[in-house]
Amino acid sequence: MTFQMKYSIEQQYLPPQTLRRPATKNKGIIFIVAHDTGNDGSTAKANVSYFCNSANEIAASAHVFVDDHNIIECIPLNEKAYHVRYNVTTDNELYGCNANDNAIGVELCYSNKRGRIDNAEAYKRYVWYMAYLCDKFNLDPQKKISGHNELDPSRKTDPYKNAFQAMGISRQKFLADVEAELAYCRQLSNEDNKEDDVMKLQKWQKDLIVSGITEFGKLKGADGMPLINSPQAWIQKVNNGTLTVHDLAIINFAVTSRQVVK
Numbered sequence: 001m002t003f004q005m006k007y008s009i010e011q012q013y014l015p016p017q018t019l020r021r022p023a024t025k026n027k028g029i030i031f032i033v034a035h036d037t038g039n040d041g042s043t044a045k046a047n048v049s050y051f052c053n054s055a056n057e058i059a060a061s062a063h064v065f066v067d068d069h070n071i072i073e074c075i076p077l078n079e080k081a082y083h084v085r086y087n088v089t090t091d092n093e094l095y096g097c098n099a100n101d102n103a104i105g106v107e108l109c110y111s112n113k114r115g116r117i118d119n120a121e122a123y124k125r126y127v128w129y130m131a132y133l134c135d136k137f138n139l140d141p142q143k144k145i146s147g148h149n150e151l152d153p154s155r156k157t158d159p160y161k162n163a164f165q166a167m168g169i170s171r172q173k174f175l176a177d178v179e180a181e182l183a184y185c186r187q188l189s190n191e192d193n194k195e196d197d198v199m200k201l202q203k204w205q206k207d208l209i210v211s212g213i214t215e216f217g218k219l220k221g222a223d224g225m226p227l228i229n230s231p232q233a234w235i236q237k238v239n240n241g242t243l244t245v246h247d248l249a250i251i252n253f254a255v256t257s258r259q260v261v262k
């Protein structure tokens with residue numbers, strides 16, 4: 001299943017081996033932490049460049065900043081970011097791990113009294129990006145997203161008691177929005193797939209394709225690889241009537257490129 005990429009995601013990584021980005025791998029993604037920057041009016045670009053410029057000043061960071069124009073990943077999603085204190089215990093109780101080891105931290109940029117961020121647009125992108133992560137890491141939005149203030153209630157208000165409160169968005173609405181967006185983007189991409197029709201082949205056409213795949217499967221290309229990998233799998237698709245236009249295009253491309261690419 002694929003996911004509809006409504007928005008583009010930029011990568012602008014902080015310098016590695018710094019306090020903010022030690023460049024150590026995380027232990028796999030188990031949940032997501034919703035944050036807001038707590039910095040009224042500050043954009044995604046401004047936050048990321050501030051993090052870059054102060055990369056060695058403090059071990060505090062987040063993976064992603066989202067505003068009304070940009071979604072910027074500043075720490076690779078397979079690396080640790082320091083976005084929740086290690087000594088809070090709520091993450092261990094809820095998920096059996098520490099947020100910094102097993103969660104992605106996503107910051108919402110917003111305007112309350114300052115700046116010119118369009119909150120509605122920023123929120124749309126934020127919800128979409130959360131859905132994107134839920135798709136990517138196979139997470140249930142209702143169970144695997146925590147607000148920073150839920151994990152560290154004595155010190156933090158973001159996002160439910162800060163940006164979201166100012167925007168009139170409850171926890172319940174936010175999680176429902178992410179869930180709906182996830183379903184919507186998956187459904188859209190399924191509809192795209194429906195356009196990738198199975199080919200209605202006559203017998204002589206099936207025979208032609210099967211014999212072609214059989215022969216190509218025995219030959220090696222300029223890169224030393226067989227012209228077609230797993231020819232039997234393709235032949236099975238032809239014979240049971242599930243070969244698509246897309247499949248045939250891939251087969252064609254593989255055969256052509258492996259004959260010429262060294």
Ligand SMILES: [Zn+2]
Binds near residue numbers: 034035036148156158
């Ligand atoms: Zn936070």
